[in-house]
Amino acid sequence: MKKFLSNKIWIRILEIFLGILFIYSGALKIKNIFEFSLTVAKYGIIPEKLINLFSIILPFFEIFSGFFLLIGILIKGASFIISFMLFIFIIALSYTIFKGVHFECGCFKIFGKEPETGILLILRNLFLILLSINIFIFSKKT
Amino acid sequence: MKKFFLEILIITFISIFSALLFAILKKIEIFPENTKVYLFSKKYPEIKFLNTIELLKLYKNGNIIIVDARERVFYEKGHIKSAINIPYNEFEIYPEIFLNLLKKDKDIIIYCEGGYCEESFIVAEFILKYGFKNIYVYIDGYPEWEKRGLPREEVSF
Numbered sequence: 001m002k003k004f005l006s007n008k009i010w011i012r013i014l015e016i017f018l019g020i021l022f023i024y025s026g027a028l029k030i031k032n033i034f035e036f037s038l039t040v041a042k043y044g045i046i047p048e049k050l051i052n053l054f055s056i057i058l059p060f061f062e063i064f065s066g067f068f069l070l071i072g073i074l075i076k077g078a079s080f081i082i083s084f085m086l087f088i089f090i091i092a093l094s095y096t097i098f099k100g101v102h103f104e105c106g107c108f109k110i111f112g113k114e115p116e117t118g119i120l121l122i123l124r125n126l127f128l129i130l131l132s133i134n135i136f137i138f139s140k141k142t
Numbered sequence: 143m144k145k146f147f148l149e150i151l152i153i154t155f156i157s158i159f160s161a162l163l164f165a166i167l168k169k170i171e172i173f174p175e176n177t178k179v180y181l182f183s184k185k186y187p188e189i190k191f192l193n194t195i196e197l198l199k200l201y202k203n204g205n206i207i208i209v210d211a212r213e214r215v216f217y218e219k220g221h222i223k224s225a226i227n228i229p230y231n232e233f234e235i236y237p238e239i240f241l242n243l244l245k246k247d248k249d250i251i252i253y254c255e256g257g258y259c260e261e262s263f264i265v266a267e268f269i270l271k272y273g274f275k276n277i278y279v280y281i282d283g284y285p286e287w288e289k290r291g292l293p294r295e296e297v298s299f
Contacts, residue, residue: 033170034184041181041258048177056165056172060157068153077149 006138012072014131015139019070021128022082025107026062029055039106043092044099061085069135079136086129093122178258179281189266192278194286197251201293207244209252211265212284221284222253223293230254230261233268241272249276256283 004010029036037055040046046054061081068078089107096102102116165172174180179191192200200206201222208225210217217227228240244250250269254261262279269277280287288294 030164033168034181037181038185038258038260041177044257049173051177051181052170052174053172056170057158057161060161060164061153064153064157064160074149074153076146077153080146080150081153 005134011135011139014135015069015072015075018079018082018128018131018135019066019068022062022066023070024066026059026066029059029062029106033059036106039104042101042103043096045092045095058085075139076136079132079139083129083132083136086125086132090122090125090129093118093125097122182263182279182281186263186267186279188270189263190278191281192251194280194282194290194292197280197282197287198292200249200251206249206251208280209244209250209262209265210284211252211254211261216255216284218297220288220294220296222287223295225253228252228265230264233265237268237272241269244269244274246274249278250274251278251280253280253283253287256285259283 033056036059037051040055041048041051062085065078065081065085068074069082093105097119102118104116105121107121162172164170171180182189182191201208208222210221210225210227211230212221212227213229213231214227217225217229221227226243228243233240252262252266252269262283266277266279
């Protein structure tokens with residue numbers, strides 16, 4: 001198993017996959033920045049005064065982390081930031097389940113439709129975290 | 143380890159710098175005075191807003207139509223006195239039924255559950271399409287009206 005997870009081709013495939021995914025996700029948020037800010041507000045986690053700051057900065061973290069994964073430099077840093085962001089998303093999604101509310105997640109569209117907050121999204125993010133941690137642990141590039 | 147922290151620092155710096163540059167170029171207010179009003183006015187530029195005090199003035203004068211955009215079950219539990227119910231999830235299916243309840247010569251005030259609820263904006267956008275002009279969204283929403291002990295009623299069966 002370790003041999004497979006540390007395989008160079010496998011790691012490169014993951015870097016390209018997560019790279020494209022996060023560039024796409026960040027670009028979508030920037031394109032609809034006010035819609036994304038409103039979604040962030042609906043989560044009710046971030047103080048109202050900081051909502052705009054957070055929702056402007058977050059997509060750029062996604063884009064640049066994805067970009068560095070894609071071109072294959074700063075891999076450890078980029079995969080760590082992506083894992084950290086996914087961890088925050090999982091906390092935010094869990095909080096909405098705890099509160100008993102659901103709305104469009106503000107993440108990224110699949111088949112033209114944005115999924116709603118819920119357990120499925122948490123599972124999706126857990127899966128992505130595993131891929132990102134795989135890169136972080138086994139990638140030797142910096 | 144040093145290299146790892148340096149990588150994080152580089153990505154953080156580039157991301158924050160680009161984000162701030164983007165905000166400046168797009169003239170986005172990072173710390174608006176009222177975040178809720180700012181964001182809704184950017185997303186729905188054609189819709190006007192009212193707060194509780196402003197609505198109260200219009201309410202006392204009469205000659206307005208108040209629309210509760212929440213789902214029927216919430217409306218039945220309690221709503222602003224004399225408000226009619228146009229649920230955001232039913233309006234599109236039966237527009238003609240709901241449009242008959244509105245009048246073009248009156249101000250139409252729409253509300254939902256407060257916070258960052260968007261149901262009132264969804265209904266407002268539909269109504270705008272049918273040529274109604276004096277449309278306002280009561281941005282504080284029903285919880286604020288209820289909290290202040292202002293006139294309310296329930297649907298009793």
